[in-house]
Amino acid sequence: MFIQSPSLSFEVFPPNPAVGNEKIMAVLKEMQDLAPHFISVTASNNKFNIEETTVRLADFIRNDLHIPTIAHLPAVYLTKEMVSDTLEALDRVGVHKVLALRGDIFPNMEPKKDFTYATDLIEYIKEQAPHFEIIGACYPEGHPDSPNQISDIQNLKKKVDAGCSSLLTQLFFDNESFYDFQDKCVLAGIEVPIYAGIMPILNRNQVLRLLRTCENIYLPRKFCSILDKYEHDPESLRAAGLAYAIDQIVDLVTQDVAGVHLYTMNNSDTAHRIYQATHTFFDK
Numbered sequence: 001m002f003i004q005s006p007s008l009s010f011e012v013f014p015p016n017p018a019v020g021n022e023k024i025m026a027v028l029k030e031m032q033d034l035a036p037h038f039i040s041v042t043a044s045n046n047k048f049n050i051e052e053t054t055v056r057l058a059d060f061i062r063n064d065l066h067i068p069t070i071a072h073l074p075a076v077y078l079t080k081e082m083v084s085d086t087l088e089a090l091d092r093v094g095v096h097k098v099l100a101l102r103g104d105i106f107p108n109m110e111p112k113k114d115f116t117y118a119t120d121l122i123e124y125i126k127e128q129a130p131h132f133e134i135i136g137a138c139y140p141e142g143h144p145d146s147p148n149q150i151s152d153i154q155n156l157k158k159k160v161d162a163g164c165s166s167l168l169t170q171l172f173f174d175n176e177s178f179y180d181f182q183d184k185c186v187l188a189g190i191e192v193p194i195y196a197g198i199m200p201i202l203n204r205n206q207v208l209r210l211l212r213t214c215e216n217i218y219l220p221r222k223f224c225s226i227l228d229k230y231e232h233d234p235e236s237l238r239a240a241g242l243a244y245a246i247d248q249i250v251d252l253v254t255q256d257v258a259g260v261h262l263y264t265m266n267n268s269d270t271a272h273r274i275y276q277a278t279h280t281f282f283d284k
């Protein structure tokens, strides 16, 4: 059982390169006051150049803000050479933590053949750049491609054995499913820290987008009631969404979660509000 104080960390996404980094850099500077354990930076797996987007932002977070950072790296549409180039680019800016991902497979886009699963990428990084720390993704309610949770957890065990030092979860709104998943991971011999991904709901569009993209996520009755009641009242929806996330976090820390990873949606106000309500629980 993990009994140290939990960590609080954030996820941000790089904007479309056509928009530029000015706004996200201002947002990140505002988040700096909250001294997160780390900030992870997502990566596009088919649209944008990872060096121009993810690596550039990770460089800023590490070297200008002096906050540890994790660069996401989805590999299904990359060759080994492209992965090596990205690792070298990360090396040059001193970022040595990677969230090794397969990435989603699009029906109209043929994957490259070098990395079928995240495990293949992890093995490749271990071989090419053993000084990198590797983190893996996990799915408390199962990955949508998996026939069942047992095979998903067996695959997760392979991923951890290949060299993950910790795991970041997909977002979830039902803590019970997270606890159940944690227990099953222990039974499967997965012993690395599992950081819980929490996304505060702030507006209706965000919810609609989520429902479209995250097929497997269970929405508890309490959560659906918020959506139904405040669908046309943005201010109340936002307040209730924040309260729901804070309630989830309080429950998680009392159950000795290893850490909470906040999907900030690049919104520093959200990060500040969650921090104000929960910071006494987290490792300073």
Ligand code: FAD
Binding pocket: 041, 042, 043, 044, 045, 072, 073, 074, 099, 100, 101, 102, 103, 104, 105, 116, 117, 118, 119, 137, 138, 139, 143, 144, 145, 146, 151, 152, 153, 155, 156, 158, 159, 168, 169, 170, 171, 197
């Ligand atoms: P894998 O671990 O490879 O798993 C994919 C599926 O294959 C699962 O069903 C698994 O059970 C199965 N599987 C795994 N290994 C094996 C094996 N050896 N044999 C048979 N089956 C196997 N996507 C992005 O494009 N960019 C991001 O920045 C990004 N960030 C993310 C952050 C987090 C915290 C999470 C949870 C997901 C993120 N994703 C991101 C989404 C992720 O890329 C997709 O969910 C993708 O479909 C799966 O990636 P994975 O690394 O979990 O895949």
